[in-house]
Amino acid sequence: MRRLLRLSVVRRSFVSADVSLRDRFERGLAAPICLTWELTYACNLACTHCLSSSGRRDPLELSTAEAKALIDEIATMKIFYINIGGGEPMIRRDFFELIEYAVSRNIGVKFSTNGTRIDPAAATRLASIDYLDIQISIDGVDATTSDRIRGVGSYDAARRAMDNLRAADFGQFKISVVMTRDSVEQLDEFEKLAQLYGAELRLTRLRPSGRGADVWQELHPTLAQNRRLYRWLLDRPNVLTGDSFFHLSALGEPLDGLNLCGAGRVVCLIDPVGQVYACPFVIHDEFNAGNIRDAGFNAVWSESELFRSLREPGSPGACTSCGSFDACRGGCMAAKFFTGLEMTDPDPECVFGHGEEALKKKVTIARPNSSPDHSRRIPVTLSSK
Amino acid sequence: MVVATTNSLELSTRWQLNDHVSLRDEAFGALAYHHDTRRLVFLKSVALVDVVRRLGEFATVNDALCALVPTSEHGRYAAALAALRRSEIIREC
Numbered sequence: 001m002r003r004l005l006r007l008s009v010v011r012r013s014f015v016s017a018d019v020s021l022r023d024r025f026e027r028g029l030a031a032p033i034c035l036t037w038e039l040t041y042a043c044n045l046a047c048t049h050c051l052s053s054s055g056r057r058d059p060l061e062l063s064t065a066e067a068k069a070l071i072d073e074i075a076t077m078k079i080f081y082i083n084i085g086g087g088e089p090m091i092r093r094d095f096f097e098l099i100e101y102a103v104s105r106n107i108g109v110k111f112s113t114n115g116t117r118i119d120p121a122a123a124t125r126l127a128s129i130d131y132l133d134i135q136i137s138i139d140g141v142d143a144t145t146s147d148r149i150r151g152v153g154s155y156d157a158a159r160r161a162m163d164n165l166r167a168a169d170f171g172q173f174k175i176s177v178v179m180t181r182d183s184v185e186q187l188d189e190f191e192k193l194a195q196l197y198g199a200e201l202r203l204t205r206l207r208p209s210g211r212g213a214d215v216w217q218e219l220h221p222t223l224a225q226n227r228r229l230y231r232w233l234l235d236r237p238n239v240l241t242g243d244s245f246f247h248l249s250a251l252g253e254p255l256d257g258l259n260l261c262g263a264g265r266v267v268c269l270i271d272p273v274g275q276v277y278a279c280p281f282v283i284h285d286e287f288n289a290g291n292i293r294d295a296g297f298n299a300v301w302s303e304s305e306l307f308r309s310l311r312e313p314g315s316p317g318a319c320t321s322c323g324s325f326d327a328c329r330g331g332c333m334a335a336k337f338f339t340g341l342e343m344t345d346p347d348p349e350c351v352f353g354h355g356e357e358a359l360k361k362k363v364t365i366a367r368p369n370s371s372p373d374h375s376r377r378i379p380v381t382l383s384s385k
Numbered sequence: 386m387v388v389a390t391t392n393s394l395e396l397s398t399r400w401q402l403n404d405h406v407s408l409r410d411e412a413f414g415a416l417a418y419h420h421d422t423r424r425l426v427f428l429k430s431v432a433l434v435d436v437v438r439r440l441g442e443f444a445t446v447n448d449a450l451c452a453l454v455p456t457s458e459h460g461r462y463a464a465a466l467a468a469l470r471r472s473e474i475i476r477e478c
Contacts, residue, residue, distance in 0.1 A: 021427060021429060024411075024412065024413040029411055030412075031409065033416070033425070078407055078416075080425070131420075
């Protein structure tokens with residue numbers, strides 16, 4: 001079994017009278033539950049919706065020794081598993097050294113990859129590591145749909161990686177898909193593809209972060225599509241979402257998951273140069289809590305002023321009068337920020353359309369850019385083998 | 386499928402925290418992570434965490450409850466411990 005996390009709450013009459021677990025989470029934990037660590041900004045693809053505007057390696061990326069020291073600190077803080085991403089993490093020369101070191105410290109590793117580096121030899125090595133989980137990204141169930149976002153040849157490369165993992169007897173991996181206006185029309189086909197490989201399907205929300213800001217307007221699912229997606233997910237609790245779609249829980253029964261914005265409270269991101277951001281979707285100065293190179297990760301997590309303020313009870317703002325605030329909590333901070341909304345505005349994809357109204361009412365919209373941009377300056381082509 | 390039971394027979398055996406489980410203290414109680422089943426469980430009470438940590442010191446679950454928990458609360462704690470045993474956070478010695 002490869003899945004690193006299954007959540008359950010032992011409440012059996014342990015629901016305390018005054019505060020629910022979610023309220024506790026909103027006040028922050030001693031260490032994150034969900035820590036994403038992007039190993040490198042280097043990437044051999046140039047997806048149009050890249051959250052981290054990746055492409056070129058940053059010369060200041062953590063060294064192998066620094067990365068191992070961080071893994072030691074993660075172990076000390078009892079962070080039981082980490083999500084590794086990038087860029088394309090497998091591009092780092094010490095990729096295997098680092099994930100094997102983490103696993104040796106009893107830290108579960110899940111990493112996201114475009115699959116281009118999973119040849120038969122890499123698949124065999126990956127299969128030999130227990131306590132490892134892999135997410136392969138595609139953005140359509142066919143090359144035409146997926147390559148439009150991820151680049152020519154990327155879909156075939158991802159399928160080859162899946163074939164290689166299957167041949168190496170890796171076990172269950174995950175197929176990860178960002179929900180766009182096009183991919184959301186292929187839900188049943190994605191389910192079939194996952195079944196074909198005995199894989200788990202993971203769907204996440206398209207966010208206007210990084211280069212995603214450039215395509216969000218034309219690619220984010222319509223209101224009607226989001227309603228269909230909600231119903232589809234409700235019927236399939238086994239489809240993973242990383243708690244991505246809690247803004248849709250306002251439609252009724254809550255979706256599986258914690259249904260809250262965990263930024264700086266239970267979630268955070270460490271970028272390739274050691275900067276700590278509130279979540280993987282807000283790589284921007286405004287959400288930078290500090291750098292692990294100064295006094296270590298624990299110091300940033302527990303002492304940063306930004307994180308402390310995120311753990312204070314927030315105002316529901318414009319959502320105060322909406323009966324569904326308790327279900328969606330006003331939605332995603334990153335989605336608001338990068339579409340030019342205020343934190344007290346509704347989510348831009350509010351299922352009742354309040355976000356769209358809020359956007360229309362703004363006289364001028366100042367959409368912030370993603371601060372660090374490592375996009376390549378020339379177009380990327382992926383040579384097929 | 387495991388059926389929930391907290392009968393007197395179970396309470397008269399010795400349980401302890403599973404070796405494959407790590408506990409992380411939190412203000413509300415603790416997170417318990419099972420490294421084999423990869424299940425993350427939230428223990429929503431500091432008092433429950435204390436009982437879970439110290440279960441192995443006692444010859445039976447009943448002894449642990451008598452020593453650590455007010456009598457009126459035994460039923461609640463026994464039910465919580467049974468749930469934790471089903472998720473293999475604690476196990477019989």
